[in-house]
Amino acid sequence: MRIIAGSARGIRLGPVPDGVRPTSDRVREAIFNSLGQFFDGGEVLDLYAGTGAVGMEALSRGCERAVFVEKNGRAARTVVENLERAGFGERGEVVRGDVGEVVERLVEGGRVFRLIFADPPYRISPRESGSILERLEALLTPSGRLVVEGSQPPAYSTERLKGASRRYGGTVVTFLERIQPTMKIAICPGSFDPVTAGHVDIIRRAAAIYDHVVVAVGANLKKRPRLSAEERARLIEKVMSDLENVSVEVMEGLLVNFAREQGARVVVKGLRAGSDFESEFQQVQLNRRLYPEFETVFIMAAAEHSFLSSSAVREIANYGGSVRGLVPEEILEIVQRLYVREDAQAAVGGDKG
Numbered sequence: 001m002r003i004i005a006g007s008a009r010g011i012r013l014g015p016v017p018d019g020v021r022p023t024s025d026r027v028r029e030a031i032f033n034s035l036g037q038f039f040d041g042g043e044v045l046d047l048y049a050g051t052g053a054v055g056m057e058a059l060s061r062g063c064e065r066a067v068f069v070e071k072n073g074r075a076a077r078t079v080v081e082n083l084e085r086a087g088f089g090e091r092g093e094v095v096r097g098d099v100g101e102v103v104e105r106l107v108e109g110g111r112v113f114r115l116i117f118a119d120p121p122y123r124i125s126p127r128e129s130g131s132i133l134e135r136l137e138a139l140l141t142p143s144g145r146l147v148v149e150g151s152q153p154p155a156y157s158t159e160r161l162k163g164a165s166r167r168y169g170g171t172v173v174t175f176l177e178r179i180q181p182t183m184k185i186a187i188c189p190g191s192f193d194p195v196t197a198g199h200v201d202i203i204r205r206a207a208a209i210y211d212h213v214v215v216a217v218g219a220n221l222k223k224r225p226r227l228s229a230e231e232r233a234r235l236i237e238k239v240m241s242d243l244e245n246v247s248v249e250v251m252e253g254l255l256v257n258f259a260r261e262q263g264a265r266v267v268v269k270g271l272r273a274g275s276d277f278e279s280e281f282q283q284v285q286l287n288r289r290l291y292p293e294f295e296t297v298f299i300m301a302a303a304e305h306s307f308l309s310s311s312a313v314r315e316i317a318n319y320g321g322s323v324r325g326l327v328p329e330e331i332l333e334i335v336q337r338l339y340v341r342e343d344a345q346a347a348v349g350g351d352k353g
Contacts, residue, residue, distance in 0.1 A: 001053055004029050005037065006060030008086040013051055017074045020050045023119060023149060027168045028057055031147055033234075034166070034175060035115070036241065039063050042114025045106070045139065047099050047132075052079035052092070054117045059088050063115065068094045069102045100132055107138045114141050119149040137161055137178070146176040162263055164249045166230070185264040186297070189216040189255055192232050193225040194335045196313055198305035200239055200328055202270035205299055207246050214262050215240070216251035226314070226339055235335075239328045256291040265293050272301045272308075314339055 001013045004025060016022050023031075031054070039062035046055030049068035059066050066088075070076040076096045083092040095102055099120070116136055133154055136146055146161070148154045153165040153174050163176035188203050192215075207213045215236055219229035227235075229250040240246045251258045259267065267287070271277055277298070284296045301308075313326050317339035327335045 001025065001051060003053070003057055003060050003086060005032070006057070006062065008056070008060040008088070011086050013053055013056075013082045013085060014078055016051055017072070017078050019072070020075050020078075021119075021121070022051050023054050024171075027149070027171050027173065028054060030166075030168055031173055032057060032061060033237065034173075035145060035147070036244065037061060039114070042141070042144075043067070043112075045069070045113040045116045047103070047116065047118040048120050049079050049094075050075055050119065052082050052094075054119070055092070056082060056086050056088060058115055058117075059091055060086065064091065066092050067106075067111075067113075068092060069099055070094070070096060071098055100135075103132060103135050103139070107135060111139060112141045112144070113139050114144050116140060116144065116146045117149075118146070133161075133176075140178060142178060144177065148174045148176065150174075162261065166250075179263045183211040183263075184266070185212045185214060185262060186210040186266040186268045187214050187216050187255070187259050187262065187264045188268050189218065189251060189258075191218045191221055191225060191310065192236060193221075193227065193310050194232065194313060194327060194331070194339065195236050195239060196305075196308050196310055196327055197325065198270065198272075198301055198308040199310075201302050201305055202268065202299050203240060203246060204243070206268040207243050210266065210268075211245060213246045213268070214264065215246065215248045216255070216258055217248065219250050219252045235331050239330050254290070256287055256294055259291065259294060266295050266297055268297050268299060270301050271298045272306045 001022060002025065003009055003011045041064045044055050044058040044063045044066040046052060046066060046068045049055060049070040052068045055066040055068050068079045070079060073096060076094055079094050083089050116139060133148065137160055140146060150172055151170065152172055160179055161176045162179045163174055165172050165174040186206055188206055190199065192199060203213060203215060217229050217233045233248045233250055236248045255267065269280060287294050287296065308326060313323050317323050317336060320340050323335060324332060
């Protein structure tokens with residue numbers, strides 16, 4: 001195992017103790033890509049620490065200090081050794097003990113953390129882990145994130161946390177954060193097949209109006225998209241990574257149900273022309289019927305994007321044409337490569353030869 005990025009990038013950690021199930025490098029990288037990759041301070045709490053790799057990854061990427069909680073004595077010693085290997089000996093605190101008891105002490109002590117990682121052993125019952133999760137809410141800073149790993153999404157009953165789960169092979173990672181009662185949350189839904197420069201413009205303008213914008217990538221589409229919902233979501237995350245108040249989630253089922261889960265009462269949609277409004281009008285009325293408090297806000301597309309659509313981008317890319325300026329520069333090469341037809345791709349390759 002190694003530290004993937006940041007100040008300690010590439011440093012290899014010590015051997016994994018018997019009985020410890022560490023978070024793989026691939027899953028760890030996916031977690032930090034979703035969290036925003038790099039940080040400017042704050043404390044980290046790594047529960048069921050194992051090797052301590054996740055907490056040390058956070059330290060390497062900019063968090064100030066970390067508390068590692070581990071019941072197994074041999075694993076706790078491994079965390080201490082790994083802190084020294086990575087040069088974080090002065091920034092890490094290793095606490096040996098039962099996670100539930102340590103959490104209670106931290107709550108009583110008024111401690112708060114920007115990031116909390118919990119990777120309980122699979123043998124722990126969902127009820128036990130769920131009760132611990134409910135206590136962890138008190139340890140989160142207002143903008144903090146709680147990341148839970150397991151074989152299935154965690155069971156928790158608190159209504160003050162919201163989140164989403166993603167599967168990486170046999171591991172399910174759930175990202176949780178506080179629901180801010182006063183936060184104005186808006187949903188920007190779409191297929192984003194692929195995300196265009198016009199989409200990005202609408203999302204950024206919505207982010208300047210609302211406290212938080214959730215980009216909802218539709219999973220249940222009538223037409224089969226070239227990329228899966230998860231792949232389309234990752235492209236949007238890559239483009240919007242500079243905005244802290246924008247998150248990307250895969251949406252299955254009805255928009256109104258997704259909005260309720262996210263604590264949102266507003267959906268934001270872009271309009272290019274009057275024909276767009278006509279097609280949206282019926283859906284607006286249906287959504288209000290299902291969710292009376294739900295409002296739809298339309299943002300007019302910028303003039304330079306009034307002609308732009310995902311279908312147009314697909315059509316151009318499909319035949320090997322350039323989509324520069326039509327999609328964000330960060331994903332230009334990816335879109336150009338993934339959306340071209342095989343025969344068009346062969347023709348382009350033949351021209352190059």
